[in-house]
Amino acid sequence: MRAAVLNALHEPLTIETIDTPDALQANEVRVATAAVGICHSDLHVIDGRVARPLPVVLGHEASGVVSEVGSSVKDVAVGDHVVACFVVFCGRCRMCRSGRPAMCQDRQATMRGAGEEPRLSRAGSEVHQWTNIAGFAEEMVLHRNAVTVIDERMPLDLAAMLGCAVATGVGSARKVAGVGPGDHVVVIGAGGVGLNVCQGAAAAGAATVIALDRSPERLALASERFGATHVVDTGLVADPAALVRDLTDGGADHSFEAVGAPALIGLALDATARGGSVWAVGVFGDGATIPLPADHLHSGKGVHGVRAGSLEPQRDLPALVADHLAGRLELEALAGRRIALDEINDGIADLVAGVGARTLVVF
Ligand SMILES: [Zn+2]
Ligand SMILES: [Zn+2]
Known part of the structure; x- marks a missing residue:
C-alpha cells in the first residue's frame, strides 16, 4: 500500500x-x-x-x-x-x-x-x-x-478531525478546564485545536471568548464560525494581555495556550485574572521549559498540563459525532x-x- x-x-x-x-x-x-x-x-x-x-x-x-x-x-x-x-x-x-x-x-x-x-x-x-x-x-x-x-451518517472526511483537533480543543475547554456559564476565556492560537477550544468554551456558556492569533484569516473564522466574542491580532496589538484584562474586568478565568510556544505561557499568565488558570494545550518540543514568574503563584494562578483533552475515545467521540449531526458542533x-x-x-x-x-x- x-x-x-x-x-x-x-x-x-x-x-x-x-x-x-x-x-x-x-x-x-x-x-x-x-x-x-x-x-x-x-x-x-x-x-x-x-x-x-x-x-x-x-x-x-x-x-x-x-x-x-x-x-x-x-x-x-x-x-x-x-x-x-x-x-x-x-x-x-x-x-x-x-x-x-x-x-x-x-x-x-x-x-x-x-x-x-x-x-x-x-x-x-x-x-x-x-x-x-x-x-x-x-x-x-x-x-x-x-x-x-461511529455513526455511518457522519461524513468520513470531517470525522478524521475528531481524533485530535476537535477532541483536544473541545475536551480542554469542557472536560479539563470545566469552563462554565459566565466565564471569561482566552484562547492563544486559533489553529485546529484553538478554534475548537473556542467552540467548546462558547458551547459551555462562556461570557467572553477572546481568540488571539497573528492570522487575520483564522481570527475571522474564530469570530464568524467558532463562537469567539472578540479577536486580537497579536501582530498588530502592542500589549495583548493588557487588552484582554480590559475586556474581561481584570483577566480571564481560563487562558488556553494552543500553540506550543513556551513564551506564550507568559502571555497567558499575564492575561489571566487572580485565581485563574492557564491550560497548556499546545505540544512543546522535547526539553522545553516555560517561564513562570512566582508573582503569578501568589496571585493564586495555576498552570496546568493538558493531555489530549482527557479524551475517553469510546465515550466522547460518538458524542462529538452526535453533536455534529445535531448541528451543535462546527x-x-x-x-x-x-x-x-x-x-x-x-x-x-x-x-x-x-x-x-x-x-x-x-x-
Ligand atoms: Zn494533532
Ligand atoms: Zn492503560
Whole structure:
C-alpha cells in the first residue's frame, strides 16, 4: 500500500509502497483510510522538535472503514466506520481502570512485540508507526483500542478531525478546564485545536471568548464560525494581555495556550485574572521549559498540563459525532483544502504558512 514516509528530518515526505502484514494479530483491525488531518504535531516530528525513530509514517487523526478484524475482536466489524485516534489505551493499567485512557501508562501493550513482524515495513525492515496510528497511508493496521466505531451518517472526511483537533480543543475547554456559564476565556492560537477550544468554551456558556492569533484569516473564522466574542491580532496589538484584562474586568478565568510556544505561557499568565488558570494545550518540543514568574503563584494562578483533552475515545467521540449531526458542533469550517496523498507536502507547507484551519488528505 502507498504511504507518505519521513526518511530524514527537515526533508519532504516521500510517497512509497510499503508493506502491512498479511495476517492480523488477535487484537488488531485493518482499516482502509478515508481521510487524515495534517496537524502541528506531525510538523514537530519533521522538524525534529519532537524526536522519534525514523523512518516513520506520521498522521494521527484519521478515519476509515474497517476491512478486517482479528480473531478476538468482537465489537468492531468489517464495514464499520471508525475514527482512529492517538489516544490508544491498554485498558488494564491504573489510569485506564480509573476512566482516564488518555493517561494510559502502558501504550506499549497496544503495539506489536519486538520480535514480531512490524505493522509497517519496507523490504523487510521496520517503518515506524507514529502514535500507534500512521494515518498518512492508504491502510492502517491498528490495535482494537485505537479505533472507535461511529455513526455511518457522519461524513468520513470531517470525522478524521475528531481524533485530535476537535477532541483536544473541545475536551480542554469542557472536560479539563470545566469552563462554565459566565466565564471569561482566552484562547492563544486559533489553529485546529484553538478554534475548537473556542467552540467548546462558547458551547459551555462562556461570557467572553477572546481568540488571539497573528492570522487575520483564522481570527475571522474564530469570530464568524467558532463562537469567539472578540479577536486580537497579536501582530498588530502592542500589549495583548493588557487588552484582554480590559475586556474581561481584570483577566480571564481560563487562558488556553494552543500553540506550543513556551513564551506564550507568559502571555497567558499575564492575561489571566487572580485565581485563574492557564491550560497548556499546545505540544512543546522535547526539553522545553516555560517561564513562570512566582508573582503569578501568589496571585493564586495555576498552570496546568493538558493531555489530549482527557479524551475517553469510546465515550466522547460518538458524542462529538452526535453533536455534529445535531448541528451543535462546527466541523465544515474547520476543514481547509482536501488534497490527495501525492500532494501531502503542499499540505504541510500550508500548515507552516498558517493557511486554512486544517488540511485534509482524502483517499
Ligand atoms: Zn494533532
Ligand atoms: Zn492503560
